Amino acid sequence: MTTPKDTDRPLGKLPLDRRRFLHLGAAGVASLILPWSLAEQTLAAETVTTSGRLSIGFSQEPTVFNPLMPHIEVDDGIHWNLFDPLFFADPQGNLVPALAAEVPTVENGGISADGLSWHIKLRDDVRWHDGQPFTAEDVAFTFRLTVDPDFRSARHAGFDLIDEIEVISPTELRWTMSESYAPFLSILATTFIVPSHLLASQPNEAPFNNAPVGTGAFKWKDRVAGDHILLEANEAYFGTGPGLEEVVFRYIPDITVLYTQFRTGDIDVIGMQGIMPDHYEEAKGLNDKAVVLVPSASVESIAFNMERPQFQDPAVRQALYLALDKATILDALYYGLPEETESYMPHQSPYYNHELPPHQFDLEAAKQLLDDAGWLPGSDGVREKAGVRLSFTNSTTAGNQVREQMQQFVQQTWLALGVDMQISNRPPAVMWGDYWMQSQFDSVVVGLNFLTGSDPDVSNYFRSDAIPAQNGGGQNTFQYQNSEIDRLLGEGASEPDPAKRQPIYHQIQAKIRADLPLLPLFQYAYIRGYKDGLQGFEGNINTRISTWNVNQWRWS
Amino acid sequence: MGRYLIGRLGQSIIVLFLVSLIGFMILNLAPGGPLSQFALTPGMSQADIQRIAAQMGLDRPLIIQYFDWLGRLLVGDWGDSFRDGRPVLEIIIEHLWATLLLMGTSMAVSIVIGIGVGIAGAVRRYSVFDYLATVGAMVALSIPTFWFGLVAIYLFALQLDWLPAGSMTTIGDGSVVDYLRHLILPTLVLSLVNVAIWSRYMRASTLEVLDQDFVRTARAKGLSRYRVLVHHIVRNALLPMITLAGLQLPTILGGALVAETVFTWPGMGRLFLDSIGYSDYPVVMGILMLSAIFVLLGNLLADLLVAITDPRVRLA
Numbered sequence: 001m002t003t004p005k006d007t008d009r010p011l012g013k014l015p016l017d018r019r020r021f022l023h024l025g026a027a028g029v030a031s032l033i034l035p036w037s038l039a040e041q042t043l044a045a046e047t048v049t050t051s052g053r054l055s056i057g058f059s060q061e062p063t064v065f066n067p068l069m070p071h072i073e074v075d076d077g078i079h080w081n082l083f084d085p086l087f088f089a090d091p092q093g094n095l096v097p098a099l100a101a102e103v104p105t106v107e108n109g110g111i112s113a114d115g116l117s118w119h120i121k122l123r124d125d126v127r128w129h130d131g132q133p134f135t136a137e138d139v140a141f142t143f144r145l146t147v148d149p150d151f152r153s154a155r156h157a158g159f160d161l162i163d164e165i166e167v168i169s170p171t172e173l174r175w176t177m178s179e180s181y182a183p184f185l186s187i188l189a190t191t192f193i194v195p196s197h198l199l200a201s202q203p204n205e206a207p208f209n210n211a212p213v214g215t216g217a218f219k220w221k222d223r224v225a226g227d228h229i230l231l232e233a234n235e236a237y238f239g240t241g242p243g244l245e246e247v248v249f250r251y252i253p254d255i256t257v258l259y260t261q262f263r264t265g266d267i268d269v270i271g272m273q274g275i276m277p278d279h280y281e282e283a284k285g286l287n288d289k290a291v292v293l294v295p296s297a298s299v300e301s302i303a304f305n306m307e308r309p310q311f312q313d314p315a316v317r318q319a320l321y322l323a324l325d326k327a328t329i330l331d332a333l334y335y336g337l338p339e340e341t342e343s344y345m346p347h348q349s350p351y352y353n354h355e356l357p358p359h360q361f362d363l364e365a366a367k368q369l370l371d372d373a374g375w376l377p378g379s380d381g382v383r384e385k386a387g388v389r390l391s392f393t394n395s396t397t398a399g400n401q402v403r404e405q406m407q408q409f410v411q412q413t414w415l416a417l418g419v420d421m422q423i424s425n426r427p428p429a430v431m432w433g434d435y436w437m438q439s440q441f442d443s444v445v446v447g448l449n450f451l452t453g454s455d456p457d458v459s460n461y462f463r464s465d466a467i468p469a470q471n472g473g474g475q476n477t478f479q480y481q482n483s484e485i486d487r488l489l490g491e492g493a494s495e496p497d498p499a500k501r502q503p504i505y506h507q508i509q510a511k512i513r514a515d516l517p518l519l520p521l522f523q524y525a526y527i528r529g530y531k532d533g534l535q536g537f538e539g540n541i542n543t544r545i546s547t548w549n550v551n552q553w554r555w556s
Numbered sequence: 557m558g559r560y561l562i563g564r565l566g567q568s569i570i571v572l573f574l575v576s577l578i579g580f581m582i583l584n585l586a587p588g589g590p591l592s593q594f595a596l597t598p599g600m601s602q603a604d605i606q607r608i609a610a611q612m613g614l615d616r617p618l619i620i621q622y623f624d625w626l627g628r629l630l631v632g633d634w635g636d637s638f639r640d641g642r643p644v645l646e647i648i649i650e651h652l653w654a655t656l657l658l659m660g661t662s663m664a665v666s667i668v669i670g671i672g673v674g675i676a677g678a679v680r681r682y683s684v685f686d687y688l689a690t691v692g693a694m695v696a697l698s699i700p701t702f703w704f705g706l707v708a709i710y711l712f713a714l715q716l717d718w719l720p721a722g723s724m725t726t727i728g729d730g731s732v733v734d735y736l737r738h739l740i741l742p743t744l745v746l747s748l749v750n751v752a753i754w755s756r757y758m759r760a761s762t763l764e765v766l767d768q769d770f771v772r773t774a775r776a777k778g779l780s781r782y783r784v785l786v787h788h789i790v791r792n793a794l795l796p797m798i799t800l801a802g803l804q805l806p807t808i809l810g811g812a813l814v815a816e817t818v819f820t821w822p823g824m825g826r827l828f829l830d831s832i833g834y835s836d837y838p839v840v841m842g843i844l845m846l847s848a849i850f851v852l853l854g855n856l857l858a859d860l861l862v863a864i865t866d867p868r869v870r871l872a
Contacts (some may be wrong), residue, residue: 055727061830063639070594070608152611155599187599209641225640225650226822226830228727248727252820253830256706257722261820264713264721429588429835432595437602452599460601473603475596544598 050233050241052555054534055248056547057258057267062229062249065212065220066203067192068146070154074272077545078249081231082129083192083214084239086120086139089454089542093350095185098239099123099134099193099215101171104185106496115180115496122171126238128195129219135170141196143175151203157452158184180494182501186455189542217242217551227251243536243554249547262289268531271546275527277335277402288532293337294539294546296524297346298449300338302394302410303518305439307469307479309388315373316390317516322366323417324410324519326359333405338522343509344450344458346523348541351456351502353509366417375418383418391420392442395435398425403445439469439477447524454542456505459489462512480517568852575848576629576841580622583837590614590638590835612638625841635838639831644842647827652809654724655823657735658816659808662743666750671797673751674758675790678766689759693752705745705818712741722820742819746812757800762793795866802858806850 056077064071067079086100095103101121104110110119126134145151146159158181165175177184193215198208212220217239218231229249233242250267252258259279262270263286275283275291283291302324304311311317326340341347342356375383375390383390394410396403404425411421421443426435435441450458459474460466464481466474485508492504513520528546530537536553539546591605591614609615613624628635634644677686713721719741720726725734765771766789774788813825824843831839863869 053728063637065640070591070597070600070604072593072597150611152608153604154594154597154608155601155604156607157599157601157604190599205636205641224822225642225647226654226827227723227820230727246728250723250820251822252722253826254817257709257818257820260706260709260714261721264709264717266713266721266723429586429592433588433592435587437595446596448596449598460599466601468602473601475601 049554050235050243050245052244053246053248054244054269054550054553054555055250055267056269056271057250057252057261058271059251059253059255059258059273061226061251061253063225064209066194066199066206066209068142068154068194069152069204069209073544076543077271077547078229078231079192080216080543080545080548081218081247081550082212082216082220083194084126084216085191085193086122086188088189088548089186089540091348091538091540091542093348093454093542095189095454099126099139111185111496113496115177115182115494117174117176119174120172122173123238124171126215127236128197128215129213129234130195130198132195132197133170134193134195134215136167136173137170138196139173139193140165140167141199142191142193145194145199145203146191148203155187158187180496182493182496183452183455183457186453186542190453218247221246237551239551241551241554243552244550247550259283262529265531268534269537269547270529272526275529277337277527280335280337280527283527283529286529289529290532290534290537291527291529292537292539293525294528295346295348295541296449296526296539297349297451297541298447298524299341299344299346300445300447300521300524301344301518302443302445302521303478304443304516305441305477305479306481306517307439308392308442310390310392310442313373313375313385314515315369316375317519319366319369319373319375319417320414320419321359321516321519322362322369323413323419324359324521325361325413326521327361329406329409330522333402333409334522337527338525341520341523342513343520344448344461344512344518345456345505345509346451346541349451349454349456350498351505353506355506356509356513363413363416370418377418381418382420389420390418391422393422393424394443394445395424395426395431395441396445397428397431399427407445436477437468437475439467439479449544456501457489457493458508459493462508462517463489478517480515482511482515485511564856568856571852572845572848576626576845577622579844580625580837580841581618583835583840584618584621586835588835590837593834625838629845634842637831637839638836639834639839644838647839648824648842648846651822651824651827654821655809655816655825657724658739658742658746658821658823659812661739662746662750662812663804663808665743666747666754667801669747670751670754671758671794673755674760675762675785675793677755677759678762678793679785679789681763686759689755693756696748696752699748701745701749701812701814702818704748705742705815708741708745709818722818724821742815742821745818746815754797754800758793758797761796762789765789765793768792795862798861798865799858802854802861805854805857806847809850810847 058074058077060072060074062075062078064075065078067083084098087095087097087103090096097103099122101123102108102110104118104120106113122136122139128134143159143162143165146153147156161177161179161181163176163178165173167173195213198213199206217234217237219234221232222230228251231247233245252261255273255276258270259275261267304317306312330336330338330340339347342359343353345352370383375385378384378389394407396407407423411423414421436444450461461475462480462485463474463476464486466472466476467479468474468477469479488504488508492501492508495501495504533556534553535556536549538549540548591609594600594605613621625635636643637647673689677689680686709721712719720738724738771784771788774784810824813829815821816823816825827839828843831843
């Protein structure tokens, strides 16, 4: 079964050495001091010759073409080419204007100091693929449609805080929000604007949903279900490019076949799920192919169900982390490719806390910690305290071989600590259904992208009112509850000034690192490849897919 | 004959009803569901997922969902896919065409070669050819399609660069020659197994006829070997093959999952697997119902054909 989630993903080290890494951190800070340094520059339409065809292979099939409806990562790969958001986050996390003339900030008056009033100016030179002019009405329509109770909208967050929208002119609109919600900026950066003239009636069944019309660099041409999607250049595109006449997205369900077709040249670019880590060395040696590591915002961790009695003592979680041989796991099982992490926050984020204490593998210290906390070995060697045995299950997607090997390795190390971990894996549909959402697990191995776009807000995962098993509406399946974190998350989400938000999120990361509701392992990176001569391919952790900027790709 | 047909039709309707009821229940009782794929989507909360489930009517009692679906089906509405929202029948017909092309070609090739090999092997029993055919069939049946497909791609696409590695056409080409080029490798891989199957059946069936009295009589009358073979032996040996073909009809439509995956052929097998993977209930149920119809139809057709071709069989 194909899952859009977190199954066998290729892993890789971030393409950063230490110096570049620090440099990037500095750049991140700089962008905070000058919040959106790129805000002033708009996407000037460069003159680009449009020529050639490109084919991209995906191991999942894009099937949802209305970007506001529930969809998975691979669908994003099509949306980015057909549609535009008001503005988007570049690989460094800076917001760059697309349909908007500039990114709204408190400084330029786009957002009021209290974060409640927003004012957006739009470009006046944009047309839909069918020739209709793009106006502020389309933006207002998109916002309203998102929270229309009859429309099958993927998400409401942020849009449900909008009180009223006022279209001032075809290129200007204003709205007020019922409370200040800073993440809305980054939600807008992943919200594609749809045409009001094609979706006004019956948006769930509109022909648009299978023949989308956008403003993007490419126009919809054809789809053969189960096989491919064909897009053609939008010569009237307002931004950079397109540099390619046609782009074909091929659906190749098997990972081995996907790689084979990349080798034979049947596809020019190998997209998700890309090249497997065990093929990385071989792939790098291929003639006329470039193989790159593309970082992702997803973080792999061992997460606990905090309501289980075994995990309520912080000493247990700290001891388990101390007894986790991360270096060996990364080197032996992941080919040394991924980069260790101490946080749920991706390293590339300007909000990443570089001061977090580094992990150490120290079995003796772990034993000492448990001894001191009163967890003493019972007759069978498993530690216990007040009738609670340090025995629990660990679950993940069955069939993910690398993870299963990791589980076995962790199981052995922790057994030496006097902890009995049993492996209980489930097929994807079972694993990530109620078992995960309703916190029926003891502990899991999971890869999660905790962020929404480029915003550092993680309320959905760590707030105490976001626990589905306790009737919360979020994703806090760890059942993690910390009033201090709740307070900080509230503060961070309502603060519109990035410079003031940074220390708040540093604190949150430090507290999570100390509390350890999850043991952070590493940040994902994917192995991607393309035919030599292709220019413009660039990873972006703020998007879910590597085909976010095909408008800038071209053959040299 | 008329009464027989009406009886069969009545039976078929009961079978179809049971298939749909059991299929629908099992599908819905399986853990997960169409919205579980969004569980780890950043920005989508549990509240969003519950809201969408209610909009899609997935929060209603199962039995009501079933009769809702059945009611629509009876008036010809097969429903819309949960994935791309298109009508189920439209999606199935698209994939059916791809599958018919591939399976039809490979089945035609297999039947012709398989029957030829089977007859030759039976007529010259225990000859070198017969032994080679027997061993060859065993080997062919034992080779995993997935492995053989990848080897074929490695050889003919990667090393020799004679044939495309997969898919049905070159996008933008679509000429007959282009289709044929893309058909060669998957047909080769699929036919390997099917030739083996057909040749074994045909050999056994021919051997059975060879020793019968009427063959001896025909020979004794002094008919030529060729005439005896074609008019007496093969004609009778082919009769069981009609039943076999009838039973194979649904497999043609079901597609070949492995070959379709290896050669990225957009056929029914992959549609079925993907639809199950994403819990796309309307499409899965659509394929299930169509398959059931084809199984019943294939059996009926085989029985009728046998009755028509074999005067000894009378339907009552």
